[in-house]
Amino acid sequence: MFLIFQDVLFEIHLDFLNQSGIKKDLGSVNNKLKLFGLKVLHSISSSSSANTLQQKKTRETRFIREIEEMLYIIGLGLGDERDITLRGLEAVKKCQKLYIESYTSLLSFGISKDGISTLEKLYGKPLTVADREMVEEKADDMLLEAREFDVAFLVVGDPFGATTHSDLVVRAKKLEVEVKVIYNASVMNAVGVCGLQLYRYGETVSLPFFTETWRPDSFYEKIQRNRGLGLHTLCLLDIRVKEPSLESLCRGKKQYEPPSFMTIGVAIDQLLEVEQLRGESAYNEDTLCVGFARLGSENQMVVAGSMKQLRTVDFGQPLHCLTIVGKTHPVEEEMLDFYRN
Amino acid sequence: MFLIFQDVLFEIHLDFLNQSGIKKDLGSVNNKLKLFGLKVLHSISSSSSANTLQQKKTRETRFIREIEEMLYIIGLGLGDERDITLRGLEAVKKCQKLYIESYTSLLSFGISKDGISTLEKLYGKPLTVADREMVEEKADDMLLEAREFDVAFLVVGDPFGATTHSDLVVRAKKLEVEVKVIYNASVMNAVGVCGLQLYRYGETVSLPFFTETWRPDSFYEKIQRNRGLGLHTLCLLDIRVKEPSLESLCRGKKQYEPPSFMTIGVAIDQLLEVEQLRGESAYNEDTLCVGFARLGSENQMVVAGSMKQLRTVDFGQPLHCLTIVGKTHPVEEEMLDFYRN
Numbered sequence: 104m105f106l107i108f109q110d111v112l113f114e115i116h117l118d119f120l121n122q123s124g125i126k127k128d129l130g131s132v133n134n135k136l137k138l139f140g141l142k143v144l145h146s147i148s149s150s151s152s153a154n155t156l157q158q159k160k161t162r163e164t165r166f167i168r169e170i171e172e173m174l175y176i177i178g179l180g181l182g183d184e185r186d187i188t189l190r191g192l193e194a195v196k197k198c199q200k201l202y203i204e205s206y207t208s209l210l211s212f213g214i215s216k217d218g219i220s221t222l223e224k225l226y227g228k229p230l231t232v233a234d235r236e237m238v239e240e241k242a243d244d245m246l247l248e249a250r251e252f253d254v255a256f257l258v259v260g261d262p263f264g265a266t267t268h269s270d271l272v273v274r275a276k277k278l279e280v281e282v283k284v285i286y287n288a289s290v291m292n293a294v295g296v297c298g299l300q301l302y303r304y305g306e307t308v309s310l311p312f313f314t315e316t317w318r319p320d321s322f323y324e325k326i327q328r329n330r331g332l333g334l335h336t337l338c339l340l341d342i343r344v345k346e347p348s349l350e351s352l353c354r355g356k357k358q359y360e361p362p363s364f365m366t367i368g369v370a371i372d373q374l375l376e377v378e379q380l381r382g383e384s385a386y387n388e389d390t391l392c393v394g395f396a397r398l399g400s401e402n403q404m405v406v407a408g409s410m411k412q413l414r415t416v417d418f419g420q421p422l423h424c425l426t427i428v429g430k431t432h433p434v435e436e437e438m439l440d441f442y443r444n
Numbered sequence: 445m446f447l448i449f450q451d452v453l454f455e456i457h458l459d460f461l462n463q464s465g466i467k468k469d470l471g472s473v474n475n476k477l478k479l480f481g482l483k484v485l486h487s488i489s490s491s492s493s494a495n496t497l498q499q500k501k502t503r504e505t506r507f508i509r510e511i512e513e514m515l516y517i518i519g520l521g522l523g524d525e526r527d528i529t530l531r532g533l534e535a536v537k538k539c540q541k542l543y544i545e546s547y548t549s550l551l552s553f554g555i556s557k558d559g560i561s562t563l564e565k566l567y568g569k570p571l572t573v574a575d576r577e578m579v580e581e582k583a584d585d586m587l588l589e590a591r592e593f594d595v596a597f598l599v600v601g602d603p604f605g606a607t608t609h610s611d612l613v614v615r616a617k618k619l620e621v622e623v624k625v626i627y628n629a630s631v632m633n634a635v636g637v638c639g640l641q642l643y644r645y646g647e648t649v650s651l652p653f654f655t656e657t658w659r660p661d662s663f664y665e666k667i668q669r670n671r672g673l674g675l676h677t678l679c680l681l682d683i684r685v686k687e688p689s690l691e692s693l694c695r696g697k698k699q700y701e702p703p704s705f706m707t708i709g710v711a712i713d714q715l716l717e718v719e720q721l722r723g724e725s726a727y728n729e730d731t732l733c734v735g736f737a738r739l740g741s742e743n744q745m746v747v748a749g750s751m752k753q754l755r756t757v758d759f760g761q762p763l764h765c766l767t768i769v770g771k772t773h774p775v776e777e778e779m780l781d782f783y784r785n
Binding site for chain 1: 519521522523524525526527528529530531533534602603604605608610611613614617625627628629630632633634636637639641642643644645646647648649650669673675680739740775776778779782
């Protein structure tokens with residue numbers, strides 16, 4: 104952190120403070136120091152007429168960023184540990200505590216114990232796995248930590264992609280914790296790889312696992328509408344991780360179902376079942392789709408074909424997602440041809 | 445590259461071959477070597493009943509990937525040189541020639557000469573800037589190179605985000621050049637940061653600069669439709685870089701207009717002009733919007749407010765984009781509140 108005060112350059116080396124352990128105690132005097140710093144900045148700003156309001160604001164923001172403890176919400180991308188950005192890794196190295204969210208979108212490096220240790224090796228520090236329970240029930244503990252020292256919350260994909268972490272940001276802001284988001288690829292943009300243009304997508308739908316008694320089909324109208332407009336539809340497929348079993352809920356003791364991920368085959372079965380019930384010809388088994396598995400990983404799989412065709416393809420390990428194709432342009436067609444079964 | 449042949453492990457060190465200069469000559473014998481390798485793989489596969497078809501295919505693909513020269517299309521993310529992923533940087537280091545596309549979306553590190561040299565320093569090798577002319581007219585030269593050695597084509601954002609590079613992929617595949625895409629954040633998913641959920645966006649629109657004689661307004665129906673459905677609309681704002689000037693076209697000699705980037709203010713003016721002409725109340729100056737400037741960079745700016753309010757905000761340097769807000773959920777509202785002017 105440095106302050107330029109007229110002709111004198113004051114430098115406060117946060118690195119040095121960190122190493123010497125002084126920074127640990129800074130938390131408590133943080134606000135005083137901040138106010139002092141801002142006061143100095145203001146007196147500089149007002150003494151110099153060359154500064155625009157924009158420049159003054161930027162300088163202030165930068166100053167607060169340097170001094171303030173942060174909650175970094177960092178996107179990890181889609182494939183494996185090498186999909187973090189340099190900016191993300193830099194932030195991870197700065198943080199004293201690392202959490203990784205495990206409940207919304209899991210991937211090869213997130214699912215297994217090995218996956219976590221690969222990450223820990225890369226980061227040089229331990230990771231705390233934050234499952235649904237923890238994020239929902241204990242978020243405030245994590246946020247209180249982020250008032251004392253830098254904390255990272257790692258998210259597979261992008262922090263505001265298929266699953267948003269708005270809740271966490273809202274809570275953080277209420278507790279006056281500074282938040283910095285580090286972007287990455289999300290399934291929402293990576294599906295672009297098949298050649299269907301992202302700006303030709305309509306509203307995205309989520310397909311939930313049907314149970315015997317619960318078969319919601321509100322996605323049907325959305326797909327119908329998109330197709331009516333010639334737009335593509337991205338279908339996000341259900342992920343069930345650490346769901347309490349019905350039986351355990353009845354017994355009042357938490358036990359979890361094994362994790363399950365909807366395959367493209369199951370998704371197509373459910374889609375066709377709903378079409379048969381509704382009978383409004385939103386799509387049928389000959390409708391062109393693109394199936395994606397493990398987007399971003401070394402063995403990602405992208406196959407284009409009719410629902411009937413894709414239903415029989417073995418897409419292998421999760422995660423899967425599916426695009427129902429709308430009206431295509433010639434270049435989109437040419438690209439899809441490379442992925443046809 | 446390694447081949448497991450029953451109990452024996454054959455290793456062919458590509459690194460060693462590279463260093464010794466032998467790999468340079470591999471291009472010509474590439475196909476023979478590939479066929480030989482696949483033959484060995486097949487004989488192993490058929491001798492082992494434990495292999496599923498999927499495993500065999502994966503092994504084959506991996507083998508081809510190791511031996512084949514590649515065109516890497518690498519997303520650089522949105523902010524600066526630190527937004528490349530580790531996987532992307534690894535690929536860059538492997539490549540003998542690096543191109544960077546400059547014409548579609550430019551950003552701080554792409555615009556200036558300094559920006560390029562920062563990248564070159566990080567990559568440890570020179571960069572060739574590929575402007576629109578080059579990508580459109582000389583892509584095949586680059587692709588022919590990619591048949592001889594590894595080539596990287598670097599793209600700001602994600603390769604299939606706001607601007608797709610499908611054309612290049614189609615050409616590559618026709619020339620039998622292997623393509624590998626390395627994903628990153630795109631403006632299409634990074635706008636999620638304001639708290640409006642990506643799956644509640646309808647079709648994306650592009651706002652072109654109006655000229656005296658050319659004022660296309662096909663975006664109007666799309667926005668109207670999205671708003672009718674309660675969906676948000678992402679407006680991508682025009683970028684004009686290296687556009688031949690009208691005068692120069694008449695004189696048959698290529699001269700370029702200075703680059704220009706549509707600001708949020710101009711976008712709103714154009715939107716309101718069209719609303720006034722069409723008069724179908726798709727939106728008005730009180731419609732809630734979110735303006736984004738320099739997404740992903742250290743000084744990114746996100747402001748929520750009515751069109752009337754945002755029109756007077758100085759968003760500073762490019763790039764800008766704009767979301768016209770649809771119907772919001774309570775969590776979306778809470779997040780937007782943090783960004784209100």
